[in-house]
Amino acid sequence: MRKLNTRFQPVITLLARLTLGGVLLVAGGLKVFKPTESANAVAAYKLLPTDLAHLIGYALPWLEVAIGLLLILGFMVRPAAVLSGLIMVVFIGAIASVWARGMLIDCGCFGGGGEIDPSLASEVRMNYFIEIMRDLGLALAALYLYFFPYGKLSIEKAAPSTKE
Secondary structure (H helix, E strand, O other): OOOHHHHHHHHHHHHHHHHHHHHHHHHHHHHHHHHHHHHHHHHHHOOOOHHHHHHHHHHHHHHHHHHHHHHHOOOHHHHHHHHHHHHHHHHHHHHHHHHOOOOOOEEEEEEEEEEEOOHHHHHHHHHHHHHHHHHHHHHHHHHHHHHHOOOOOOOOOOOOOOOO
């Protein structure tokens, strides 16, 4: 397995960067020009005081876009991976919390958000599981990028090794 990673690491890093960065760029881009909708989506989780939830809802899309661009360009990959991994863990916790409390909301991950009609309860609960699995996969991609930040088509390159 180690030989496989050594051989394909630059390509795996590129794929992880483009996947994680692309998801964040799209998610943030869809919300960035709808700040009220984004703020209401964060508030719908009922985890934070309303004013703080709205503040986070206004700022989060811009943060997602910025991190997504850094990852896609391959610049400051390790810090971007840490931030995106932390964001994914927070998202997983928030979705799990809503699920455990029996709430029915749209996650607002790609715009929208808010309460959902109770007649769609089984679909919503299945979506929670899918969203948690998606975010877990993205968190694992971020973890990989933390350990292997340098890959193909990256602005940032590894420092030359000084093997003797």
